[in-house]
Amino acid sequence: MNKLLIVGTVAFDAIETPFGKTDKILGGAATFIGLSASFFDVDAAIVSVVGDDFPQEYLDLLTNRNIDISGIEIVKGGKTFFWSGRYHNDLNSRDTLETQLNVLADFKPVVPEKYKDADVVMLGNLHPLVQMGVLDQLTQQPKLIVLDTMNFWMDCALPELLAVIKRVDVITINDEEARQLSGEYSLVKAAAKIHQLGPKYVVIKKGEHGALLFEGKEIFFAPALPLEEVFDPTGAGDTFAGGFSGYIAQSENISYQNMKNAIIHGSNLASFCVERFGTERMINLDKEEVYDRLKQFRSLTQFDIELE
Amino acid sequence: MNKLLIVGTVAFDAIETPFGKTDKILGGAATFIGLSASFFDVDAAIVSVVGDDFPQEYLDLLTNRNIDISGIEIVKGGKTFFWSGRYHNDLNSRDTLETQLNVLADFKPVVPEKYKDADVVMLGNLHPLVQMGVLDQLTQQPKLIVLDTMNFWMDCALPELLAVIKRVDVITINDEEARQLSGEYSLVKAAAKIHQLGPKYVVIKKGEHGALLFEGKEIFFAPALPLEEVFDPTGAGDTFAGGFSGYIAQSENISYQNMKNAIIHGSNLASFCVERFGTERMINLDKEEVYDRLKQFRSLTQFDIELE
Numbered sequence: 091m092n093k094l095l096i097v098g099t100v101a102f103d104a105i106e107t108p109f110g111k112t113d114k115i116l117g118g119a120a121t122f123i124g125l126s127a128s129f130f131d132v133d134a135a136i137v138s139v140v141g142d143d144f145p146q147e148y149l150d151l152l153t154n155r156n157i158d159i160s161g162i163e164i165v166k167g168g169k170t171f172f173w174s175g176r177y178h179n180d181l182n183s184r185d186t187l188e189t190q191l192n193v194l195a196d197f198k199p200v201v202p203e204k205y206k207d208a209d210v211v212m213l214g215n216l217h218p219l220v221q222m223g224v225l226d227q228l229t230q231q232p233k234l235i236v237l238d239t240m241n242f243w244m245d246c247a248l249p250e251l252l253a254v255i256k257r258v259d260v261i262t263i264n265d266e267e268a269r270q271l272s273g274e275y276s277l278v279k280a281a282a283k284i285h286q287l288g289p290k291y292v293v294i295k296k297g298e299h300g301a302l303l304f305e306g307k308e309i310f311f312a313p314a315l316p317l318e319e320v321f322d323p324t325g326a327g328d329t330f331a332g333g334f335s336g337y338i339a340q341s342e343n344i345s346y347q348n349m350k351n352a353i354i355h356g357s358n359l360a361s362f363c364v365e366r367f368g369t370e371r372m373i374n375l376d377k378e379e380v381y382d383r384l385k386q387f388r389s390l391t392q393f394d395i396e397l398e
Numbered sequence: 399m400n401k402l403l404i405v406g407t408v409a410f411d412a413i414e415t416p417f418g419k420t421d422k423i424l425g426g427a428a429t430f431i432g433l434s435a436s437f438f439d440v441d442a443a444i445v446s447v448v449g450d451d452f453p454q455e456y457l458d459l460l461t462n463r464n465i466d467i468s469g470i471e472i473v474k475g476g477k478t479f480f481w482s483g484r485y486h487n488d489l490n491s492r493d494t495l496e497t498q499l500n501v502l503a504d505f506k507p508v509v510p511e512k513y514k515d516a517d518v519v520m521l522g523n524l525h526p527l528v529q530m531g532v533l534d535q536l537t538q539q540p541k542l543i544v545l546d547t548m549n550f551w552m553d554c555a556l557p558e559l560l561a562v563i564k565r566v567d568v569i570t571i572n573d574e575e576a577r578q579l580s581g582e583y584s585l586v587k588a589a590a591k592i593h594q595l596g597p598k599y600v601v602i603k604k605g606e607h608g609a610l611l612f613e614g615k616e617i618f619f620a621p622a623l624p625l626e627e628v629f630d631p632t633g634a635g636d637t638f639a640g641g642f643s644g645y646i647a648q649s650e651n652i653s654y655q656n657m658k659n660a661i662i663h664g665s666n667l668a669s670f671c672v673e674r675f676g677t678e679r680m681i682n683l684d685k686e687e688v689y690d691r692l693k694q695f696r697s698l699t700q701f702d703i704e705l706e
Contacts, residue, residue: 278624296607299604300621310701351701385705391700393620393659
């Protein structure tokens with residue numbers, strides 16, 4: 091089984107949407123990535139940090155999904171990273187109400203020996219120095235390195251971010267962030283500029299409007315599945331990244347053609363994530379549901395105009 | 399050759415975008431629909447009205463595309479409908495600067511005898527009473543009636559609009575209009591409510607974010623082609639409708655499967671329309687370019703995950 095190394099936050103979230111609000115619940119980029127990747131046959135491991143306020147049952151939940159958590163440091167007397175946010179009525183934008191870095195402030199990632207030769211590395215959204223710190227511990231070049239990031243790091247750690255972007259094969263980023271990073275409004279032009287920063291593949295996430303994959307002049311598009319109700323978008327981008335990297339790790343095929351499939355798998359899994367608060371839907375999801383919805387993606391997008 | 403009857407405005411537009419502005423140029427829903435439909439093997443005719451200020455060369459332009467203009471009334475001493483608008487920087491929204499109804503104010507459509515048994519009828523955006531007036535003149539039920547409309551008629555002629563919506567097979571409408579018409583934010587729920595108003599097929603246009611086709615629980619999605627530069631969105635929705643109805647008329651196949659293809663053809667043609675001001679790109683477009691870009695649509699959307 092191929093090894094997928096995931097770095098990112100494991101955290102508490104408190105979320106408000108037009109449909110309700112939660113107390114502190116399980117969240118974090120690495121959590122969503124790991125849960126999503128666990129739908130593929132991969133040997134996945136998370137590198138992260140939590141405080142000793144983090145419930146054992148949450149850790150067990152990851153272990154039960156066959157996710158290796160030996161790289162999750164538990165800081166004695168420390169408090170787990172906490173994020174709280176409120177979504178606007180259209181669910182397309184949100185305000186951050188509170189961010190407590192806590193144990194994340196001094197986090198030095200340690201990659202378990204067994205995963206230093208990972209086949210695929212998924213760098214979830216986190217300080218670019220932490221992402222870089224993980225890459226520096228690898229003993230061989232992975233088949234594929236995927237990086238997810240956000241505007242926050244462009245604002246306050248751009249040189250470090252650019253340094254890590256230079257070393258990755260795939261970057262996943264949302265549309266507004268792609269515009270900020272490139273200075274281009276057109277996503278086609280933005281992707282071309284981001285290519286020049288290093289990544290051979292650029293994935294631009296457009297939320298409910300789907301995701302674009304760019305490789306040079308080639309473009310592939312995966313829609314988001316139109317849903318009756320989007321309940322909570324938290325973690326959708328991470329779930330997408332987890333599906334993408336999990337599928338690539340399983341299939342051992344990093345061709346552009348196969349990345350198209352990976353984008354569809356990522357979009358498919360993300361479509362479940364938004365149906366409930368936080369990780370709730372991903373935890374109660376089974377493989378059959380995932381497979382059935384892939385068929386919906388096919389009928390949603392496939393047509394049969396005859397072309398030479 | 400199958401007959402496609404088009405009703406809609408033939409007009410002057412004056413457009414401002416971040417890229418420049420035009421004087422009075424050729425515009426109007428029926429103009430864009432006709433030009434777009436002319437890329438298919440159909441016997442198309444336009445029912446509309448202009449003043450005698452309308453240049454003969456514009457009429458010739460339609461005739462040269464084999465579009466029958468005997469249903470375009472020329473009002474002596476009358477002035478042609480004029481619309482002027484300014485697009486915002488993101489090109490996703492616009493302000494109407496001026497609307498002069500002119501000859502459109504008293505327009506009574508007259509369907510030429512030859513087209514009263516049209517195979518497909520495309521009701522372009524216009525007062526719903528005019529759209530209804532066209533349907534009332536038909537001597538046999540068309541294979542398909544498609545209606546395009548806009549929020550303006552929902553605001554000021556809703557009962558008349560609902561009456562004509564009840565009689566059509568397909569409605570094309572943009573996302574905000576679908577929300578207004580249905581009172582539902584979710585486009586899936588909006589489409590379900592609009593189905594109940596009459597149309598078996600609901601097409602929701604999302605501009606740069608593509609278009610959705612709904613038939614009951616079935617959903618198909620066509621992306622807009624990601625472009626380096628969108629120059630002027632004017633007429634894109636009409637061009638989409640012209641490609642959709644033109645392809646359906648040519649293929650004589652009104653199955654849901656074939657409507658998927660029609661949506662792709664519509665999206666394909668619309669992707670050219672936005673590349674220049676007004677009708678400029680459509681007028682200088684050849685069939686080979688159209689065919690080549692269809693291949694781009696295929697590589698943009700088609701994937702090969704194996705599913706039973």
